[in-house]
Amino acid sequence: MANKRIELEQCKYYVNLQQEYPDRKTVHFGIMMALITCILFVFGFFVLGMLSGDLATNPANVLEKPPEQPAETMPEGFEMPEGMEMPEGMEMPEGMEMPESVPPTPSPGESESPDSGGLTGPALCDTGTPGGTALSEALLAQAEPVPDPAPFEPEITIPPRDGSVPTPPEAEGEEEDEGPGQQTTGVGNLANLANRLGGRGFQLYLLVVTIALMVIMYLPVRRVRLERKHRK
């Protein structure tokens, strides 16, 4: 019993001698199991790092914004161009009003107002009646030519399925002339490292750190194995 107590004293930093009297082999096995798991964990991170190589080469990647879902409401401060109508299902945000020049979207079955512009003319011709054609021609003749609305091309960012990230626009709210910007340069930028050594800088960095960690983690494993052999 005394011998066992002395032996356990040597691993008092691992186990609580007041509560537990584990077999020394169990302690050694536990250390080896945990540290070998940790070595595999480090290797797993190395693999994940290798998979991230193409992202790391993009200087703007780190500060990239996540892709946004198409907004249900109009963004703040956004104004509809003249002649454009709100698409179905889209709502105006609170406090915003439609410009006066934009006609309200008619509900199904509601007739168009006569001064609604040339764009609605052909719809009246669809009645198929001679009267309808005459009316539409008269209205078309009365209608003043309306300039074409400015082409509206909403910017839609679609996240690519392959995980690569498009180059972002200039960071909003960037402080000018006040301290450092939001983009790191030189040693601070990961892409600089990644693009060095023929584009293998990041991989080499990961390789060096991984090997160093694995060697350090292997040392206690080796020590425990030797101790076990000596005990035998």
Add this chain to the structure above:
Amino acid sequence: MKANVIVFEASVFVFFIVFYLGARRAMGKSRGRAFLLGAVLFSLAIETAAVLGGVKNFYWYALGDYYNHYPLGGYAIWLGVVPLAAVLLWYIVAASSYLTATTLMPNGKWYSRSAVAGVLAMGFYMLIEPIAVTNHWWTWNVKSFYVIDVPLLVLFAVFFSVFLLLANYYLTIAGMRDIKALGSLEKMTVRRWPIDSKEAARNLKWSHLQSLFLFRLIPCLVAFAVAIAPLMFILWLVANRGQIPPGW
């Protein structure tokens, strides 16, 4: 396969289970449990403070809408504003550093072992951080001095946090020592409830010792803040990247 956050999260969970089973054998069931609890609470407190203070965020995967765009989704389990995977990752790093330092230095002092473990933990995060920021597992917002897009502050923070947790563990759980500097504070607080005993730490029951260990995490957090604040200020002065508003 990409280094998506779900790959990171799943691998952390799997490795955590296997690692914990090993650490439980190595440290003993009760000590292993106490270490896990202490590490989770300690890292959760620090990470939560970092997120709420605008130092760090998990913005990319904090959006519910993001799941609609990304077939593999984001973090599955959150502890407030911090994903469970980030906390467990810190536990794995701290516990493996502890096991390594203790095995390699069986006769070392508590502070030298804690310091070696802290340096080793820094090494782990030198591997993890660049991969994490590249894949947006998390993003650093703080104005500081960055090296390969990782704030130097983070590496110091990892060192101090691991050092303080292990110092507490060595002194309270393994060494069962009383700390004179904390004596009066402990008498006024934890020694009244739940311990309700004025006996030396060596003579306390295991459950009381565990309570004392968890209580001492609070002074550890204060010590962490005191240690990291001047470094934060110095690195703020020589910053090479500005503050990014959290959530942009």
